[in-house]
Amino acid sequence: xxxxxxxxxxxxxxxxxxxxxxxxxxxxxxxxxxxxxxxxxxxxxxxxxxxxxxxxxxxxxxxxxxxxxxxxxxxxxxxxxxxxxxxxxxxxxxxxxxxxxxxxxxxxxxxxxxxxxxxxxxxxxxxxxxxxxxxxxxxxxxxxxxxxxxxxxxxxxxxxxxxxxxxxxxxxxxxxxxxxxxxxxxxxxxx
Amino acid sequence: xxxxxxxxxxxxxxxxxxxxxxxxxxxxxxxxxxxxxxxxxxxxxxxxxxxxxxxxxxxxxxxxxxxxxxxxxxxxxxxxxxxxxxxxxxxxxxxxxxxxxxxxxxxxxxxxxxxxxxxxxxxxxxxxxxxxxxxxxxxxxxxxxxxxxxxxxxxxxxxxxxxxxxxxxxxxxxxxxxxxxxxxxxxxxxx
DNA sequence: AGTCGTTATGTACATTTGTACATAACGACT
DNA sequence: AGTCGTTATGTACAAATGTACATAACGACT
Numbered sequence: 001x002x003x004x005x006x007x008x009x010x011x012x013x014x015x016x017x018x019x020x021x022x023x024x025x026x027x028x029x030x031x032x033x034x035x036x037x038x039x040x041x042x043x044x045x046x047x048x049x050x051x052x053x054x055x056x057x058x059x060x061x062x063x064x065x066x067x068x069x070x071x072x073x074x075x076x077x078x079x080x081x082x083x084x085x086x087x088x089x090x091x092x093x094x095x096x097x098x099x100x101x102x103x104x105x106x107x108x109x110x111x112x113x114x115x116x117x118x119x120x121x122x123x124x125x126x127x128x129x130x131x132x133x134x135x136x137x138x139x140x141x142x143x144x145x146x147x148x149x150x151x152x153x154x155x156x157x158x159x160x161x162x163x164x165x166x167x168x169x170x171x172x173x174x175x176x177x178x179x180x181x182x183x184x185x186x187x188x189x190x191x
Numbered sequence: 192x193x194x195x196x197x198x199x200x201x202x203x204x205x206x207x208x209x210x211x212x213x214x215x216x217x218x219x220x221x222x223x224x225x226x227x228x229x230x231x232x233x234x235x236x237x238x239x240x241x242x243x244x245x246x247x248x249x250x251x252x253x254x255x256x257x258x259x260x261x262x263x264x265x266x267x268x269x270x271x272x273x274x275x276x277x278x279x280x281x282x283x284x285x286x287x288x289x290x291x292x293x294x295x296x297x298x299x300x301x302x303x304x305x306x307x308x309x310x311x312x313x314x315x316x317x318x319x320x321x322x323x324x325x326x327x328x329x330x331x332x333x334x335x336x337x338x339x340x341x342x343x344x345x346x347x348x349x350x351x352x353x354x355x356x357x358x359x360x361x362x363x364x365x366x367x368x369x370x371x372x373x374x375x376x377x378x379x380x381x382x
Numbered sequence: 383a384g385t386c387g388t389t390a391t392g393t394a395c396a397t398t399t400g401t402a403c404a405t406a407a408c409g410a411c412t
Numbered sequence: 413a414g415t416c417g418t419t420a421t422g423t424a425c426a427a428a429t430g431t432a433c434a435t436a437a438c439g440a441c442t
Binding site: 041 | 428429430431432433437438439
């Protein structure tokens with residue numbers, strides 16, 4: 001017998017678990033990160049979310065729909081982090097530093113985000129609706145970068161960020177930060 | 192009743208299907224490209240290879256072993272293509288052109304290779320033995336590039352190739368070749 | 383209190399999938 | 413011709429999985 005959380009004083013208690021749908025979506029990402037899309041089953045996700053099996057099929061008509069929503073929230077959250085990091089930046093020199101930090105830092109570079117990105121990319125080359133998700137994601141990155149760099153440089157920089165993050169994540173001997181700094185400088189030009 | 196292929200004159204007919212193991216491996220890549228690792232089952236692969244189900248479990252003790260061998264051959268074949276393209280190159284200017292052609296051309300950029308790469312990357316961040324495959328792959332790329340560029344430039348260029356190929360494959364509006372040329376030039380320096 | 387729509391739970395069933403195995407075909411060798 | 417090790421085939425079975433559904437709990441509203 002588990003005690004139910006107390007309702008806020010005076011506030012109408014709408015439902016027992018209001019954001020269960022979002023919780024299921026988050027649990028799906030955990031399962032994909034651990035077992036891959038190949039190992040993402042209704043039962044594993046339900047267990048991870050601490051929720052009954054029937055609840056999944058109620059909220060999501062298919063596994064594809066569930067994965068679609070999960071990856072969409074992932075892309076939005078990552079893009080939000082990207083935006084936030086670039087929003088605090090004043091001039092181009094600071095933008096340069098921010099980009100280097102993004103590549104070497106935690107937002108783009110932790111293994112969980114990277115493996116989920118790969119799974120998303122693989123899915124996106126196969127499912128057109130997921131292509132829209134990756135397109136929107138990349139577009140937001142370019143908008144954030146476009147505030148400081150010209151359009152062509154922005155395209156190059158965006159691709160460089162992708163490649164450097166990937167190689168840093170996959171490589172056993174991660175590239176030193178100084179090399180990342182030098183690569184960014186070569187693309188965006190001398191200060 | 193299907194007629195059996197005639198044995199070569201005088202040559203001892205060793206076995207009915209000598210490279211069935213390799214054929215199964217190739218069929219596995221086809222299935223992964225079409226349905227993802229998630230949809231790669233013994234039965235689908237057997238059907239694609241035109242081979243009985245039992246033959247798969249005979250040649251490969253597990254699906255992981257089969258996928259491991261399939262991705263290993265993929266990585267080797269792609270690296271061979273990379274080597275071949277760079278081997279025909281004389282000076283650094285030609286190397287620059289070769290790199291641009293690799294990014295915009297067919298070796299790295301067809302959607303089949305890209306989706307398989309993503310699946311491999313996703314697998315590699317989860318399975319240590321696959322990490323060795325991707326490591327060897329990237330090491331060969333760097334060796335091929337290292338004949339023409341200094342070590343640090345090679346690292347940068349390798350990452351740039353990865354990122355540009357990926358963005359060209361995923362983007363609905365592919366980046367123009369001139370932008371690719373400009374990006375490579377910024378990394379490797381003025382001619 | 384009573385009713386209704388929404389959400390949650392557990393169970394049951396048909397299909398898919400990995401796996402094991404018995405049997406046979408094949409080639410090499412004596 | 414006979415024997416043996418290797419390879420191929422088909423089938424069978426148990427576990428896992430997607431899916432449907434009956435039942436109940438919950439909150440909002442009258």
